[in-house]
Amino acid sequence: MAKLSISILGGGREVGRAAVIVSDGSHKVLFDYGIGLGEDDIPILPLPAKPAELDLIAITHSHLDHIGAAPFLYVSKRTPVLMTGLTRNLAQVMISDMLKLAGYYLPFEYPELNTMLESVVEAKLGSTVEVAGVQVDVFNAGHIPGSAMFRVELGNKYMLYTGDVNTIDTKLVKGVELSGVEANTVIIESTYGNVDHPPRELVEEEFLSIVKSVVEEGGRVLIPAFALGRSQEILCLLAEKMPYANVYYDGMARHIMEILLNNPEGLNRIDLLEKAYRIFTPVTKSSMRRKILKERGAVIVTPAGMLKGGPALYYIKRMWSDKNSALIFVSFQAPSTPGRRVLEEGVFEELGPKVQAKVRWFDFSSHAGVSGLIRILKSVKGLENVVVVHGNDPTAFDFAALVEEELGVKVYVPSNGETLVID
Ligand SMILES: [Zn+2]
Numbered sequence: 001m002a003k004l005s006i007s008i009l010g011g012g013r014e015v016g017r018a019a020v021i022v023s024d025g026s027h028k029v030l031f032d033y034g035i036g037l038g039e040d041d042i043p044i045l046p047l048p049a050k051p052a053e054l055d056l057i058a059i060t061h062s063h064l065d066h067i068g069a070a071p072f073l074y075v076s077k078r079t080p081v082l083m084t085g086l087t088r089n090l091a092q093v094m095i096s097d098m099l100k101l102a103g104y105y106l107p108f109e110y111p112e113l114n115t116m117l118e119s120v121v122e123a124k125l126g127s128t129v130e131v132a133g134v135q136v137d138v139f140n141a142g143h144i145p146g147s148a149m150f151r152v153e154l155g156n157k158y159m160l161y162t163g164d165v166n167t168i169d170t171k172l173v174k175g176v177e178l179s180g181v182e183a184n185t186v187i188i189e190s191t192y193g194n195v196d197h198p199p200r201e202l203v204e205e206e207f208l209s210i211v212k213s214v215v216e217e218g219g220r221v222l223i224p225a226f227a228l229g230r231s232q233e234i235l236c237l238l239a240e241k242m243p244y245a246n247v248y249y250d251g252m253a254r255h256i257m258e259i260l261l262n263n264p265e266g267l268n269r270i271d272l273l274e275k276a277y278r279i280f281t282p283v284t285k286s287s288m289r290r291k292i293l294k295e296r297g298a299v300i301v302t303p304a305g306m307l308k309g310g311p312a313l314y315y316i317k318r319m320w321s322d323k324n325s326a327l328i329f330v331s332f333q334a335p336s337t338p339g340r341r342v343l344e345e346g347v348f349e350e351l352g353p354k355v356q357a358k359v360r361w362f363d364f365s366s367h368a369g370v371s372g373l374i375r376i377l378k379s380v381k382g383l384e385n386v387v388v389v390h391g392n393d394p395t396a397f398d399f400a401a402l403v404e405e406e407l408g409v410k411v412y413v414p415s416n417g418e419t420l421v422i423d
């Protein structure tokens with residue numbers, strides 16, 4: 001039986017910049033090719049991959065830390081790239097937006113993006129396809145709309161690459177289903193490899209109760225949220241439980257909502273997304289923003305999720321000093337972002353006055369917690385090797401130790417540039 005070599009080009013002992021090459025000697029498959037953020041938010045690429053050597057590229061989902069660098073592989077060769085149709089459509093929007101904002105730092109342009117999009121082989125969730133001589137099973141990963149995980153047959157063995165996964169059903173996406181899949185080796189993310197999230201229903205309840213109380217008292221609610229995924233989940237929740245509220249959504253969220261409604265792959269409550277689209281109001285021109293801010297009880301969902309830019313900045317600058325209003329974070333706030341500063345220091349501007357609006361944070365994570373990740377691995381039949389990626393030190397190592405203890409299999413936590421050889 002052929003040995004499997006697994007080369008980590010990115011995402012080794014770090015969250016993001018996912019890129020892994022798996023080869024059995026006769027076929028070479030690259031899973032994900034995302035960007036990371038370096039100092040001053042300058043995009044950084046994974047280690048180089050040689051497009052001429054790749055038979056297939058498989059992209060799990062449209063977050064930039066999984067697909068953002070992929071167009072760079074389309075300068076001279078058209079390698080087939082496997083993804084869901086929804087990921088393709090979302091990628092077009094996400095990568096175009098990145099080129100607009102940070103194109104100066106990127107080694108590719110729109111023509112390479114277009115060549116990549118033209119090279120897409122679409123695969124439906126739950127299907128099996130054969131591309132470039134490699135058989136690939138495509139499963140729902142439950143992370144964001146369109147997200148997939150892949151099982152490939154290489155060297156007469158099965159290898160499963162999870163990408164980012166979530167095990168729970170949210171209003172927006174159905175959780176991962178993995179009953180009895182066979183795989184000798186699993187390459188798994190570990191973003192939350194040493195912690196569990198609170199039950200989603202509880203998070204939703206507490207979130208709604210604060211939104212309701214602020215709205216009832218005539219305050220305004222600002223919900224900074226990433227335009228893809230989190231925005232739509234929050235809108236679904238509001239459409240179900242507070243359809244009477246005056247909810248506005250700003251930025252790219254509308255365009256993305258339309259893409260999802262046209263291609264609802266892996267979505268859970270499509271009915272709620274349709275309802276949100278029908279009853280809530282998109283902000284279509286900047287002059288609307290001033291009016292919305294004057295409205296008692298207005299609820300605004302807008303990027304950027306960490307207050308690093310986008311329309312959220314317009315709103316917060318005019319809301320932070322209002323004690324009747326609320327600022328509600330619904331995603332992870334990275335260190336040294338304005339969002340983290342508001343949460344930890346209670347100020348919006350460095351050394352500025354204290355934020356008067358109510359500030360809350362809720363854990364609407366789209367990644368499985370440690371119990372979910374262990375459950376995924378336990379559901380795999382014939383498992384012998386686990387490769388832990390997409391997790392920081394020490395989280396990835398904590399998770400690896402637990403996997404070893406609970407499953408008694410070989411566990412690796414490779415760093416970037418490392419190649420594992422597995423029997
Ligand atoms: Zn990721």
Ligand SMILES: [Zn+2]
Nearest residue numbers: 061063143164
């Ligand atoms: Zn992701």
